[in-house]
Amino acid sequence: MAEPARRPGGGGAPGERLGRSRGGFTAKLHLSADGRCRPLSLIVMAGQRADCTRFEPVLEKIRVPRPARGRPRKKPVSLAAGKAYGSGPRRQYLRRRGIRHSIPEKTDSQAARQRKGSRGGRPPGFDEDLYKKPNAVERVVNRLKQSRAVATRYDKRGYVYLGTATAAALINWLRT
Template identity: 45%
Template sequence: MIRRRELSGSEWDFVRPLLPRTSAGRPRRDDRMVLNGIVWKFRAGAAWRDVPERYGRPTTLHTRFHRWARDGTFARMLRRAQAKADAAGQIGRLVSIASAVVRVHQHAAGPKRGLPAPGRSRCGLTSEIHMACGAVGRPLAFVITGGNTNDCAQFTAVMEAMLGPRTGPGRPRLRPDHLTADEGYSSKTIRAWLRRRGIAHTIPERADQIRNRARLGSSGGRPPAFDKQLCKRRNVVERCFNGLKQWRGIATRYDKTADSCQATLTLASLLTWA
């Protein structure tokens, strides 16, 4: 029987081939049981010691999660899942980018070990997730920063993080056919970056930019092209954030370390590809 917050049969069939294999040492505890315990912990937003006993000892779950977080196991699993989807033609060439703020719990507000550390904004201590997703609303790349970080400052980092391996011949796919974003990414630097790479984009101008161009008259230049209907398709990234924040451990940040925070979001993103 599959309990609430556990991996479904289809999710486990998707994840099982991506798990690392060991050829030496003692056999590790059942991967499905341990992974179910890890998923339960972050979906419920509970402490490790509160994970039900049916998933094994909390120390086993904690050790396995942090080992896979530090050695990049979750990141490699996500890349392999994306490469598999790319080979099957399941990644659309329309990319949307946005950011979302998450509150930081007091348990994560102690001494910081590594980046990203929580930032202080109008909402208190927060972190911010900058993410790009495909046309069907599955995460392609993300960067985690403090909540007081500007969206424009992380645009290049998110776009460069989209570079991933391919299962077949050819170079990794990085350049989308079209990119949509909100007013927070409306800057001359970003538009010039996209034009140099031949990436068409739909980004609405901010009100102050429209006023400044009107004030300059003919010397203000022409307004950038804008497709209102195509811009409406940007809601896929908002729906993606909505799905990820169903995990209570993502909607509120409880992790102090950068590795744990990154691995939690990576694991949730991996399961969206299932």
């Protein structure tokens, strides 16, 4: 039987969600969290991939069940994110979905906008009060990594690791 094709530039087979880095094979856990530090959606990707490429898929996976009858909520009321997610396409995506956001502008984007003068447009809106809680995701990752299997990634396949991380997320939800 033929061995599955490897990705260009190294990394494991496509189902493993492993990427090559200086330290060896790695994986990233991309997630969204609510204000109470509970994970809402999880995605596992190869470690060398850029974080901003998983922004839209993570937001698309959000499903918050309603206490009464009805379909689950699919979009957050507001969003706080880091500078890495401050590009134009990400902001357009959030505007299109009607999600209020607070993302600081990158210094190089700010300089380019100011260089253009009046043609550069207005600076994007930034709500400092909303941005004060962006570390909720980091706190969720720290809680998930209290599970040894999530922290060290013993699982070879990406879907198995996602299942392990989901189990740790469920435990996190039950504790809060």
